[in-house]
Amino acid sequence: MDDENARLDRADQVLRTAAAIALDYAGSVDDRRVTPDQDALAALAAFHEPLPDIGADAEDTLRLLHAVGSPATVASTGRHYFGFVTGATYPVALGTSWLASAWDQNAALPVMSPVAATLHDVVRGWLVDLLRLPAGTAVAFVTGATVANAACLASARDALLGRLGWDAQADGLFGAPPFDVVIGERAHSTLSKSLGMVGLGRSRVTVVPADDQGRLRADLLPDIDGPVLVCAQAGEVNTGAFDPFDPIADWLAERSGWLHVDGAFGLWALADPLRSDLVSGLDRADSWATDGHKMLNVTYDCGIAFVRQPDDLRRTFAATAGYLPPGSGFEAMHHTPQSSQRARQAELWSVLRTLGRDGVRRLVAGSCEAATTIAGRLADGGLTVLNEVVLNQVLVRLVDGPTTAALIAEVQADGRIWCGATSWDGATAMRISVSSWKTDLADAGFAADVILECARRVGDRPAHARAQQPSRGAPTGGPPRSRPPRR
Template sequence: MDDLDAVLDRARRFADDWLGAVGERPVAVPVADADARARFDDRLPTHGRPAAEVLDELASALEPGLVASAGPRYFGFVTGGALPVAVGADWMVSAADQNAAVRVMSPAVAALEDVTGAWVCELLGLPAGSAVGFVTGAQMATVAGLAAARHALLAAQGWDVGAGGLAGAPVPTVVIGAMAHSTVLAALRLLGFGADRAVRVPADDQGRMRPELLRDLLASIDGPVLVCAQAGQVDTGACDPLDAVADAVGERASAWLHVDGAFGLWAAAAPARRHLVAGRERADSWAVDAHKWLNVPYDGAMAIVRDPAALAAAFSSAAAYITIGAGDPSGRTPESSRRARAVPIHAALRHLGRDGVADLVERCCTLARQAADELGAHPRIDVLNDVVLNQVLFAPRGADAAELSRAVAADGTCWVGTSAWHGRPALRLSVSNWSTTPADISRSTAAITTALDRLTGR
């Protein structure tokens, strides 16, 4: 126990040092891969070292290659920070070291998942009684939702995909929006649907699926269909018109509607933004992250399916020594052994409450609007999207977008990523962190415009 005390004390000192400085340290000063690798002794040791000494070495070697993505001016991806209560809860998860696979292995965690899943559905306005699986991220949440869809749609055609696979099966036609996220395509590959086989529906100038074209397309398709809609396009934040999409899908006798709501589905928690995802409750499955807008540590997300039996059919398993069924946490996820990742999600929801989550979402949206206004005031910056959520897409005139991104990263004040919109290179600023303030936004937009002025010789 003395050794354990020393280890935990050392870990606490690292956390204090890191979190105490994360708001002011350079956000992401580039470090060459070779330089980062050189800080670690790559020789496998023959003899062990004292535990606290190992943590000392780690703390030293990890710098300066850590990115302050948990800080208030990291805007490159839709990345939340970590609420203090969620950090504390995550430490408890590691200390208790529970395997959340089956109820008998951790009755407390299984009960907590039941409660937390119901909270998530209530907060997001999704059907009560839906099955909720706690997964690593929106990638696996999408895999889970589409796996449930695959089982249900094929079962309705008299085909057991779990037993017979896809060879010779009446495979559903998959329909996605033209601006669908890459994780949807990855899920289609993993599940055997094929990314290139998906039929794409054209999108409007903000990346929203056009429902009138979806309706026409569905009328031309025979057999079952799987439609993947989107709440929160990754560049613009735009949401597909889910009510109209659900109307079109509802006209089919055999159809499944999945919503990729990795970050945008949280708009349902904010009364002033809820209209953006109207109709969300009419879908059959949903994917939503917690380590984005809910600001819990990596990793944490939810796969939500209206029909619990469909999700259980996709993931339940049995062996002589164990059965993982619909009532077990991992009967709702692609994993068996896994950590109790619902605990920090529960802690964050308990700490914030309904009003706190709404305030967090609304505050980030307001800050994104501030960033768009400040960037758009520069004569050489074009804001390319309607800022409806937390995404600001902008492009410089007279300078290369990638070069501007590198200059901003080298400055260290903030970090913004690159993208492209209708063929035009662009940059994307995503506001998702609980600790970001109006001052952080102004400080960051000033750094961006200053870097642009230097590149253009102004």
């Protein structure tokens, strides 16, 4: 009994040490460089050691992970990260993640986790209501928007082939009757990846030209018969633009087809009634894909697939085995690509309950307001804003592509904020994504100040030097330069 008590005491101490370390990181992330310096990157060599013959002390392992690993993280959970449409993490989401990890539930079936099954039902209802999707829409939690897209597209594939008299789950795709797939010119690369994953092909598609904001031009939809799968977009990854859903749905209504919407971050615009002009007709789709770890700021990873008819998901993903009990309630493993799965719905439940309907609305509106502030300040400072800022994305250029690339390198080396490069109309542009719940108007102004300061440094250099390394004035180590005070 004494040995058992000692073992439990050690386990308790390991968890307390882990919690203290995590709290230390979470409490200091806003004061860190947004990207690690060279010393932090060099220190990662400490992880390259032979697998020990005799195991190490658990607390020592945690302390090493913190001492070496934490300085080498990207501070994407802070308020000055503007890259890749990456959300931060609400404290309630992080806390729920800790508790859910302690639960260690397999959310595959209700019998495996009654709490996960109950939270799924609650969160499904909340999301469908919040996003004003058709009543009865099925919701499946997966790893991210790529797999959410793939899950929806696989369901669309099987439904469309079923209308042609073909059972794809029984007979596969060899010899299956063809149908058309239509995407926009500015469709995200992960949509093409998903089309490839489900056997519909990345290149075997009809591509519709886009306008200057990346919106699919509905007036150029092809003259084809059904069945047809149309993939639209809510939130172009560079500009944040929304495809014209009503005209697309009208075109599709004259054919036998399926409308899917890739809304990795843009789908959350449905939560803000003031953005009705962006989302008109979005509810007419048959499926939608989004992320929770972007705009909603839960931890990685959390993708959400919505399908209008639950039977379409089950047709594609149901799995049977002799040891599986008969169904009672929503069975996640029969509606998602994965069987075993963590209870992602727990964090979504916590964040939605904590924010409420108005809190989610303010989160979306606040991101747009911060993005608009950044765009205005940069335009006033001489940069060219390339997009209509309709949500959380800002696309800018300084003079030309090469000068913009030099500016991006300067900003990233500076370390106080981070934003990345993209290609737009054949030249480099800077993409700024406002996705953190922490980023307010003061942070937006700070980000604009940093970018303009870096632009001045780039502009002061001879033209031939702009493609070289950032100036020596850009810090590469030590504490970051002045930031707005923490609140």
